[in-house]
Amino acid sequence: MGKYMNKKSISMALSVVVASSVFVGCSKQEAGGSTTSPKASAGPTAAGAKYPISTQETLTSWEQMDTNLASFVPNLAESTFGMQLEKETGVKVKYTHPADGQSKEQFNLMIASNKLPDVIEYNWGGGGTAAYPGGPEKAIADKVILPLNDLIDKNAPNLKKLLQQDKELDKMIKTDSGKYYAFPMIRPDNGLVFRGPMIRKDWLDELNLQVPKTIDEWYTVLKAFKEKKGATAPFTAQYSSELNIQDAFIGAFKTANRFYIDDQGKVRYGPIDPQFKDALTLLRKWYAEGLLDKDFALNTDSKALDNKLMSDSAGATVGLLSGGMGRWMDTGKKKNPKFQLVAAPYPTLKQGERAFIGQRDFKYNPVASKAVTGDSKNAELAVKWLDYAYGEKGGLLFNFGIEGESYKMENNVPKFTEKITKNEKFNLQQMVSQYTKPNGPFPGDARKSFNTFKEQDEAIKIWGETDAAKHVMPLFITPTIEESKELAKLNTAISSYKEEMFVKFVMGKEPLDKFDEYVKRIQEMGIDKVTKINQDALDRYNKR
Amino acid sequence: MNTISPETVMPFIPKKRSRLGILIDIRKNKLLYVMLCPVLLYYVIFHYGPMYGAIIAFKDFSPRLGIWGSDWVGFEHFQAFFTGPYFWRTIKNTILISFYQLLFGFPAPIVLALLLNEVRHALFKRTVQTITYMPHFISLVVICGIIKDFTVSDGVMNDIIVFFGGERTTFLLEPSFFRSVYVTSGVWQHIGWGTIIFLAALTGIDQEQYEAAKIDGAGRWKQMTNVTLPGLMPTIIILLILEVGRMMNIGFEKIILLYNPGTYETADVISSYVYRVGLQDFNYSFSSAVGLFNSVINFILLICSNWLSRKFNDTSLW
Numbered sequence: 119m120g121k122y123m124n125k126k127s128i129s130m131a132l133s134v135v136v137a138s139s140v141f142v143g144c145s146k147q148e149a150g151g152s153t154t155s156p157k158a159s160a161g162p163t164a165a166g167a168k169y170p171i172s173t174q175e176t177l178t179s180w181e182q183m184d185t186n187l188a189s190f191v192p193n194l195a196e197s198t199f200g201m202q203l204e205k206e207t208g209v210k211v212k213y214t215h216p217a218d219g220q221s222k223e224q225f226n227l228m229i230a231s232n233k234l235p236d237v238i239e240y241n242w243g244g245g246g247t248a249a250y251p252g253g254p255e256k257a258i259a260d261k262v263i264l265p266l267n268d269l270i271d272k273n274a275p276n277l278k279k280l281l282q283q284d285k286e287l288d289k290m291i292k293t294d295s296g297k298y299y300a301f302p303m304i305r306p307d308n309g310l311v312f313r314g315p316m317i318r319k320d321w322l323d324e325l326n327l328q329v330p331k332t333i334d335e336w337y338t339v340l341k342a343f344k345e346k347k348g349a350t351a352p353f354t355a356q357y358s359s360e361l362n363i364q365d366a367f368i369g370a371f372k373t374a375n376r377f378y379i380d381d382q383g384k385v386r387y388g389p390i391d392p393q394f395k396d397a398l399t400l401l402r403k404w405y406a407e408g409l410l411d412k413d414f415a416l417n418t419d420s421k422a423l424d425n426k427l428m429s430d431s432a433g434a435t436v437g438l439l440s441g442g443m444g445r446w447m448d449t450g451k452k453k454n455p456k457f458q459l460v461a462a463p464y465p466t467l468k469q470g471e472r473a474f475i476g477q478r479d480f481k482y483n484p485v486a487s488k489a490v491t492g493d494s495k496n497a498e499l500a501v502k503w504l505d506y507a508y509g510e511k512g513g514l515l516f517n518f519g520i521e522g523e524s525y526k527m528e529n530n531v532p533k534f535t536e537k538i539t540k541n542e543k544f545n546l547q548q549m550v551s552q553y554t555k556p557n558g559p560f561p562g563d564a565r566k567s568f569n570t571f572k573e574q575d576e577a578i579k580i581w582g583e584t585d586a587a588k589h590v591m592p593l594f595i596t597p598t599i600e601e602s603k604e605l606a607k608l609n610t611a612i613s614s615y616k617e618e619m620f621v622k623f624v625m626g627k628e629p630l631d632k633f634d635e636y637v638k639r640i641q642e643m644g645i646d647k648v649t650k651i652n653q654d655a656l657d658r659y660n661k662r
Numbered sequence: 663m664n665t666i667s668p669e670t671v672m673p674f675i676p677k678k679r680s681r682l683g684i685l686i687d688i689r690k691n692k693l694l695y696v697m698l699c700p701v702l703l704y705y706v707i708f709h710y711g712p713m714y715g716a717i718i719a720f721k722d723f724s725p726r727l728g729i730w731g732s733d734w735v736g737f738e739h740f741q742a743f744f745t746g747p748y749f750w751r752t753i754k755n756t757i758l759i760s761f762y763q764l765l766f767g768f769p770a771p772i773v774l775a776l777l778l779n780e781v782r783h784a785l786f787k788r789t790v791q792t793i794t795y796m797p798h799f800i801s802l803v804v805i806c807g808i809i810k811d812f813t814v815s816d817g818v819m820n821d822i823i824v825f826f827g828g829e830r831t832t833f834l835l836e837p838s839f840f841r842s843v844y845v846t847s848g849v850w851q852h853i854g855w856g857t858i859i860f861l862a863a864l865t866g867i868d869q870e871q872y873e874a875a876k877i878d879g880a881g882r883w884k885q886m887t888n889v890t891l892p893g894l895m896p897t898i899i900i901l902l903i904l905e906v907g908r909m910m911n912i913g914f915e916k917i918i919l920l921y922n923p924g925t926y927e928t929a930d931v932i933s934s935y936v937y938r939v940g941l942q943d944f945n946y947s948f949s950s951a952v953g954l955f956n957s958v959i960n961f962i963l964l965i966c967s968n969w970l971s972r973k974f975n976d977t978s979l980w
Contacts, residue, residue: 223941230725230946251944260726350816357922412815413832415922431816610943611747617923625835625924643747 169506170208175496177503180228181239181558182486183215186551198552202520206511209503225249229262234491236500238263239558242300243484243594252602254299254489259599261492266298266501269490273501276508277301280561290482293596294658300487301504303557305479306564313477314581315366315465316443317434319458319573321347329462333370333400336434336465340409343433351411353404354432356423366436368397369475369584370465375620377591377652378475385591385653387645389616390637398623398630405624415621428453434462439577440547440568447571448545461577464584476584484594486557507560516560519553531565539570546570595655605651608644616640719951732947739951748935756931756956759917760909762845768905770849771856772898776886778857779864791861795854806919809847810834834920837928844920844929848913859901860894867893899971907964910956932956 183194194200194213204210214235216224225240229250241249242257250257257263270278281288291302317329322339325346330336343352368375374388388394404410411432417423426432427446437443443459450457464473490500506512518525518532525532538549546568550556569575597605619636622628628636688695714729719739721732743749774794781787797805812818813833820830833839871889880888914933921929932952940949 226941226944232725232728260724262726412830413835415835415924416810416814416832418922606943606945607742610939610945614923614926614938615747618926621835621922621924627837627924 169206169509169511171499171502172208173499175499176210176212177237177496177500178212178214178235179237179239179488180214180216180225180235181237181488182218182221183213184551184556185218186548186556188218189548190552198523199515199519199554202515202553203506206515207503207506209499211503222249234262234493236494236496237488237490237504239486239488241485242487242489243596251606252599253293253596254297255293255295255596256599256602257489258293258297258299263299263489263491264494264497266300266490267296269497269501270298273498274301274505274508276505276512280304280508284481287481289659289662290480290592290594291487292662294598294655294662296662300484300489301507301559303483303486303559304561305481305483306562306566307481308564308578309562310479310481311477311578311582311586312439312479313437313442314577315434315436315462316459316577317462318343319460320454320456321433329460331463331465332469333367333465333467336367336462337404337409340404340434341407344408347430347433349433350408350431351413351426352409352432353434354411354414354417354423354426355436356420357415357417366464366476367400368394369473370467371397371400372474373397374475374589377649378589379591379656380589385649385656387640387649389620390640390645395630395633398620398633401624402626402630406626410624414624424449439574443574443577444568444570445545445547447573458573460573461580463580473584473586475589476581476586478582478584478586478590480592480594482594486559488559504559507558513561513563516555516558517563517566519550524550524553532563591652592656592659595652595659597651597655601651601655604647608648612640612643612645612648615643716950716954718947719954721947723947723950725946735947739948740955742948743952743955748930751927752930752932752935755928756910756912756933758928759841759844759931760912762841763848763912764905764909766845767849767852768902770853772860772894774853775857775860775864775894776890778861779890780882780886791854791857793854794857797851798855802913802915803919805847805851806916809843809920813843834922835924837925840921840925840929844916848916860897863894863897864890903964903967903971906967907960909963910960 181194187194187197191197193215195204195211200211200213212235221240225238228234228238242254242263250262252260254263258265266274270281281291287302287304291300292298317339319329321343322329325342327339327342328335330339340352343349368388371393373386373391373393376389377385377387380386401410405412405414411417411426413422417426423432423435423437424446427435428449435442437446443461447457447459450459464476466473488504490497490504494500507516514521514525514532518534519538521527521532523535524538525534527533534546534550538553539546541549547556550568619628623630623633623636718729718732720734720736721729722735722738723729723732778787778790781790800808814820815830815832819833824830831839833843867890871893872885875885875889910932912931912933914931914937917929917931917934918937921934933956936949936952936956939945939952
């Protein structure tokens with residue numbers, strides 16, 4: 119009994135049992151600073167479709183539902199936001215939601231089943247992160263999704279206006295051949311940086327230490343945490359197929375744990391850089407001395423990380439602004455009023471240097487953009503419905519919810535009401551999830567802020583002080599169909615091997631002398647081809 | 663043997679009229695045949711139907727074009743797997759893990775059943791049984807969570823090791839420990855459940871044989887080796903054949919829940935590899951090829967073990 123498994127029922131069983139352990143990138147949008155920027159992007163005034171649209175048609179939409187909202191209602195249509203959207207646009211929508219953490223598998227199965235809804239909200243971007251193998255060009259060629267040029271031209275005046283005003287955005291959301299493929303999720307200018315290293319300030323004060331800036335200072339601090347505060351995992355981080363130290367420490371060595379653009383504008387694969395060996399040496403040393411969480415590779419969910427930070431076994435980590443820092447401050451302060459996390463700058467080797475790389479997102483985030491499928495019989499209606507989010511009224515709904523209920527206008531600035539911010543039972547994120555769409559195709563409003571602590575406002579500034587804008591690879595470069603095939607063949611093996619060796623090097627299971635052998639092996643696996651494909655796609659992007 | 667064999671009950675139907683015989687039988691036992699239908703349908707729909715999909719192993723499958731519309735590529739995917747970097751490793755891991763599982767996991771319930779059989783205190787026996795088969799009912803995800811919590815560097819296992827003067831290790835990050843953790847936790851999980859069948863088989867052993875053995879002066883141990891074990895043998899053999907037949911299909915859900923890049927070296931089996939490549943990276947064709955290959959090996963193993971058992975033991979599936 120037990121594990122009897124017919125070969126062909128594999129996929130079914132998989133989606134049930136297995137996938138909950140697999141963490142696919144489901145990024146939470148983190149809207150940035152509360153400092154209201156003067157040129158708030160409220161979107162242009164609607165000119166085209168008259169809302170509510172009078173129609174009898176029902177649209178179908180497949181999209182990930184915000185996990186916070188999932189604890190209130192099972193379906194977006196039943197949420198306050200969903201009902202309001204229906205009322206304002208006049209369009210009835212049937213939503214299907216993949217189970218949390220299984221969106222990738224379920225997306226793949228949906229595509230394979232060939233029964234597509236009208237719109238799909240997913241990662242339609244290019245590069246190695248694209249959900250559809252072959253990227254948007256291939257998706258259009260396969261008639262999985264529609265090219266939107268004509269549809270936007272005729273039916274989406276709001277988005278069209280936005281694209282005319284913002285040439286850079288326009289360039290981002292097209293393929294190389296100039297086809298629009300999705301309604302974009304747009305981040306406001308102050309929402310681009312939302313992740314970085316953070317550290318227990320109350321401990322630093324107690325030990326008479328400064329917030330570390332260089333690698334050496336980090337070493338001193340972590341050592342002190344271990345020896346004087348009894349931290350068993352002074353530095354910890356979430357680990358999901360890539361150690362989420364992100365580029366914090368690796369970046370100090372002027373390389374990255376992934377593809378990046380060097381100072382000459384050339385695409386490089388960080389893990390085979392000679393400097394990467396130095397980064398590994400450092401992490402290995404920290405691991406050996408017990409400064410890096412001994413169980414780091416097992417921290418595959420946020421639970422493990424939460425436990426370590428809340429139980430004082432860790433004093434520093436890398437995490438998100440509100441989903442991390444804000445949440446931990448909230449919980450931490452309840453137990454210990456002194457609990458304080460502050461942002462540390464992305465560390466460098468020498469004092470006074472500017473960090474080579476750090477976290478920095480782009481205006482367009484392909485992760486949660488909606489495409490209209492080739493099967494859609496209501497493409498025009500779908501586009502009109504989608505365009506609503508880019509108008510003034512729609513923008514307010516998507517960002518702030520319902521006026522008078524979830525927000526009030528104060529001097530023309532929307533502010534969340536106390537009903538949202540000071541709810542007894544639920545935190546801000548949970549409340550907001552009921553009234554707005556935290557992720558999705560709409561222009562993020564710079565005036566929206568989830569920050570509840572001043573440390574968060576400071577964090578954005580501190581983490582923003584890097585050269586990331588120059589070095590981070592854009593997510594939305596689009597390889598050609600042929601190139602994508604090649605990528606699909608090569609990527610799994612390479613990333614599997616790299617990850618395996620990374621963990622082994624850091625844990626000291628593999629001597630660092632083997633680094634050259636490891637580089638050679640990755641080259642044999644065809645990394646040069648992958649790099650070249652990325653380079654070509656980047657060049658084409660730059661020329662768009 | 664004084665048990666009634668089926669032959670003595672069923673009316674004798676001459677071979678020539680067997681087709682007609684079935685028709686008569688159907689008319690006679692309509693309800694029984696109706697009851698058979700759902701089972702047949704189940705096999706046709708969920709087991710034989712999908713086999714047709716295995717064709718995509720020989721095609722460059724694209725969902726939009728469908729199974730027939732996609733281009734044929736012959737053995738390209740098989741070749742890619744056989745010459746790929748992980749071929750030998752996944753094979754080796756699959757075989758080793760299933761072998762250890764067979765070696766330790768298979769006899770464990772038999773031993774427990776034999777031990778329980780000797781227990782005369784009914785309440786104690788029932789308590790032991792209940793406790794040992796409890797893990798079987800816990801969801802695998804939870805089981806793996808428990809295993810993780812127990813084996814992390816500040817988990818219970820390590821506390822015990824340190825108590826006895828050992829050093830802390832994170833078991834699940836050590837490739838050398840993965841198989842042991844996997845197999846031992848599997849034994850813990852299934853031992854109680856496994857005993858049920860053997861205990862049931864034990865009740866089928868003729869009590870007269872024990873009486874006879876006692877008269878011949880056999881003690882408890884002799885009774886077990888000479889009466890109980892031979893009585894269990896047919897059950898053991900059948901289960902062993904079935905077990906060998908699915909040797910290559912080890913519980914990959916558990917592997918995926920427990921492994922990480924640090925332990926790929928010893929943990930990555932064919933099915934987990936198929937999962938990573940196929941479902942996560944959307945290479946359906948490639949993973950079908952690997953899956954098909956896996957099934958073929960399973961099939962061969964099953965045939966072989968059945969043949970061996972028939973040769974040496976006169977017990978077999980067919």
